[in-house]
Amino acid sequence: MARTYADVNDALGRQWYDYENFTIEWSSPERYEIIDRIGGGKYSEVFKGIDMVNSDICVIKVLKPVVDKKIKREVKILRNLTGGPNIIALLDVVQDQTGRYHSLVMEYIENVEWKAALILFTEVDIKYYIFQLLKALDFVHSRGVMHRDVKPGNVMIDHRCRKLRLIDWGLAEFYHPDIAYHIRVGSRYYKAPELLVGYKMYDYSLDIWSVGCMFASMLFKREHFFRGSDNDDQLLRILRVLGTNSFDSYLKMYDITFKSCHEALLQEYPKQPWTRFTAPDYRHRDLATTEALDLLEKMLRYDHRQRLTAREAQSHAYFNVVRLEGASHKGGLGEYVSDSGFCS
Numbered sequence: 001m002a003r004t005y006a007d008v009n010d011a012l013g014r015q016w017y018d019y020e021n022f023t024i025e026w027s028s029p030e031r032y033e034i035i036d037r038i039g040g041g042k043y044s045e046v047f048k049g050i051d052m053v054n055s056d057i058c059v060i061k062v063l064k065p066v067v068d069k070k071i072k073r074e075v076k077i078l079r080n081l082t083g084g085p086n087i088i089a090l091l092d093v094v095q096d097q098t099g100r101y102h103s104l105v106m107e108y109i110e111n112v113e114w115k116a117a118l119i120l121f122t123e124v125d126i127k128y129y130i131f132q133l134l135k136a137l138d139f140v141h142s143r144g145v146m147h148r149d150v151k152p153g154n155v156m157i158d159h160r161c162r163k164l165r166l167i168d169w170g171l172a173e174f175y176h177p178d179i180a181y182h183i184r185v186g187s188r189y190y191k192a193p194e195l196l197v198g199y200k201m202y203d204y205s206l207d208i209w210s211v212g213c214m215f216a217s218m219l220f221k222r223e224h225f226f227r228g229s230d231n232d233d234q235l236l237r238i239l240r241v242l243g244t245n246s247f248d249s250y251l252k253m254y255d256i257t258f259k260s261c262h263e264a265l266l267q268e269y270p271k272q273p274w275t276r277f278t279a280p281d282y283r284h285r286d287l288a289t290t291e292a293l294d295l296l297e298k299m300l301r302y303d304h305r306q307r308l309t310a311r312e313a314q315s316h317a318y319f320n321v322v323r324l325e326g327a328s329h330k331g332g333l334g335e336y337v338s339d340s341g342f343c344s
């Protein structure tokens with residue numbers, strides 16, 4: 001049972017979470033022209049497009065033919081969350097004449113590539129973007145939804161406008177207490193321990209593990225902090241850092257029988273101090289401050305109930321300089337107000 005927001009879906013009611021009995025009125029696609037392909041994956045092809053009515057650039061996500069239920073879930077969740085802080089806006093849903101392809105039209109973000117971002121971002125940038133991501137996730141969780149695929153590829157960042165948007169709700173699901181969920185979700189490097197040991201009664205805290213992995217990437221300038229070659233190796237990478245003592249008590253606490261023929265997984269490993277991962281050249285040393293590592297420690301916990309919630313994480317002292325940023329008036333004495341010409 002989640003520590004917070006456990007019963008929000010019951011409170012919000014069936015209309016909110018019942019996506020199966022939900023009919024979608026699909027618009028016709030003439031309004032949008034595809035410009036070029038910008039991404040894609042197992043479930044979709046993603047294009048940059050133009051809205052011929054208002055000449056806005058947009059994103060057109062063409063869903064590969066999957067079960068109707070999965071399309072309804074993604075549209076329902078996007079409809080429920082659109083307008084929330086740092087949530088990608090769903091602008092339209094279109095279907096082609098043949099009725100074979102369903103597409104989601106969303107706002108376009110001039111996204112900075114993750115590898116470039118890691119090199120670019122200063123300490124304040126890291127504080128700012130992780131804070132914005134936690135703000136999005138606290139909103140999502142407060143509305144009874146787990147994203148289940150938080151990773152750099154699903155966090156669009158327009159660095160010039162300092163704009164962050166959480167995208168791709170194709171794996172997102174409504175949280176209900178004491179339900180066993182699928183464990184083949186997420187992307188390997190960002191999978192929480194509960195998925196890797198097959199514990200199905202997980203909750204929103206799944207997403208906080210993934211935020212912790214992204215936070216570690218940014219602090220230590222490593223593209224993916226836990227980079228496993230398969231699900232067993234993924235868990236092994238985690239054991240080697242967090243140690244096996246707390247892993248064993250986690251398994252016992254939740255009565256998880258974890259068997260593996262991977263004998264490296266049956267060894268004992270000591271917990272590594274986070275300072276061990278500070279980037280070698282001095283330039284980045286100042287990113288992994290005591291405060292940063294304290295917050296990281298509280299996100300990357302085996303026991304999902306012990307992980308900070310998105311709301312608790314936002315009140316960590318690490319974010320002090322960015323938490324009140326919105327409250328300060330823009331352009332005060334000596335304050336550089338960035339050119340917001342193109343930043344709507």
Ligand SMILES: Brc1nc2nc[nH]c2c(Br)c1Br
Nearest residue numbers: 038039046059107108109167
């Ligand atoms: Br939604 C969405 N999906 C994408 N996939 C690749 N680039 C993307 C952008 Br930019 C947006 Br916005």
